[in-house]
Amino acid sequence: MPLLIRPETPADFAVIRTLTADAFRSAPHAAPPVDGTTDPGEAVLVEWLREDPGYLPELALVAEEDGAMVGHIMTTRGTLDGGGARPVPALGLGPLSVLPSAQRRGIGAALLAATVDAAVLLGEPLIALLGDPGYYGRHGWVAASRHGVGSPDPAWGDYFQVRLLPAYDGERGTFRYAEPFSRFE
Ligand SMILES: CC(C)(COP(=O)(O)OP(=O)(O)OC[C@H]1O[C@@H](n2cnc3c(N)ncnc32)[C@H](O)[C@@H]1OP(=O)(O)O)[C@@H](O)C(=O)NCCC(=O)NCCS
Numbered sequence: 001m002p003l004l005i006r007p008e009t010p011a012d013f014a015v016i017r018t019l020t021a022d023a024f025r026s027a028p029h030a031a032p033p034v035d036g037t038t039d040p041g042e043a044v045l046v047e048w049l050r051e052d053p054g055y056l057p058e059l060a061l062v063a064e065e066d067g068a069m070v071g072h073i074m075t076t077r078g079t080l081d082g083g084g085a086r087p088v089p090a091l092g093l094g095p096l097s098v099l100p101s102a103q104r105r106g107i108g109a110a111l112l113a114a115t116v117d118a119a120v121l122l123g124e125p126l127i128a129l130l131g132d133p134g135y136y137g138r139h140g141w142v143a144a145s146r147h148g149v150g151s152p153d154p155a156w157g158d159y160f161q162v163r164l165l166p167a168y169d170g171e172r173g174t175f176r177y178a179e180p181f182s183r184f185e
Contacts, residue, residue, distance in 0.1 A: 003107065004064045005114040008072070012062055013050075016072050017043050023097035031184050042095040045180055049076050054178030058122070059091070061114055063098075063107050070102040073111040075119065075127060080149065082173030091119055092177040093129040112139045116163060125168040128175045129161055136161050148172035153185070 008016060017039070024030040024040035031041025049055055054077035063071035073096045079087035093115065098107045116139075119127055128144060129136065130151075141161035144151060151160035152175055160175075 001065045003070075003110055005061050005110060006064070007057055008060045008062050012069065013047070015069050016046060016062065019069055019072055019099055020046055020095055020097045022100060024095070026100055034183070041184055042097070045184070046072075046074055046095060048180035048183065049074060049178060052076065052178045052180050054078065054092075056091075059115060059118055061111060061118075063111055065102070069099075071096075071098040071107045071111050073097075073115055075115050076178040078128065078175055078177045080171050080173035080175055082171070084173075087176070088125075088171050088173065090171065090175060091124050091127045092175070092181070093127050094131070096131075108135075109139060112136075116140070116165070120165050120167075123167045124165055125171045126165055127163045129163075130156055130159055131161065133158055133161060136163075139163070144175065150174035152176060152181075 021039035021043040024042045033039055034041045035044050056076055059075035061073050062069050075091050075093045078090050078092035080090045081087040096108060096111060128149065129141065141163045143158040144160045144162040147162055149162050149172055
């Protein structure tokens with residue numbers, strides 16, 4: 001079945017909510033529910049991010065197989081604060097969700113690759129994320145500390161990672177996600 005990766009549209013939002021909840025319900029480090037439903041916090045984070053100035057519609061992508069949604073990835077505007085007059089723009093990736101029944105078929109990898117391609121075309125320097133190095137290390141992410149990019153929470157250690165892109169020019173500093181991420185602290 002050919003996989004189609006395309007930007008999300010409002011007609012997808014309800015399905016994305018269900019898909020994100022289904023993916024994170026079985027994930028070991030899912031965020032707790034935040035809105036009175038039993039859905040993991042990531043399902044609500046996606047909705048909060050859409051309302052935030054950091055939302056980048058061209059980096060909110062769905063994966064479809066035969067017209068059925070099987071995956072979703074969202075990357076939003078963050079900043080690197082290196083102590084200069086102005087923080088430098090950068091990208092923060094997450095959440096990434098693949099329908100449990102469709103996992104381990106390369107859909108997560110395809111969504112990551114599509115995000116990297118889009119970010120390269122946008123001239124972005126780097127993409128940061130919090131995730132398992134065992135998974136993201138296969139896709140070019142490395143511990144952010146290796147490149148002088150500080151984690152929003154030092155306790156995250158090497159789980160806070162970056163993927164450097166061609167426009168990268170030594171940017172460093174402490175990374176800050178779009179505001180809705182801080183509602184989980
Ligand atoms: C993580 C996730 C997006 C991967 O999607 P996917 O489509 O299954 O990924 P791929 O098919 O590209 O890669 C699957 C491979 O990654 C491995 N993998 C998945 N999660 C992993 C992890 N946390 N650590 C190490 N390896 C992992 C699988 O074992 C599989 O390896 P194999 O093919 O050698 O058996 C999916 O498992 C998911 O939605 N999980 C729940 C939500 C989540 O944890 N999202 C990421 C949070 S940062």
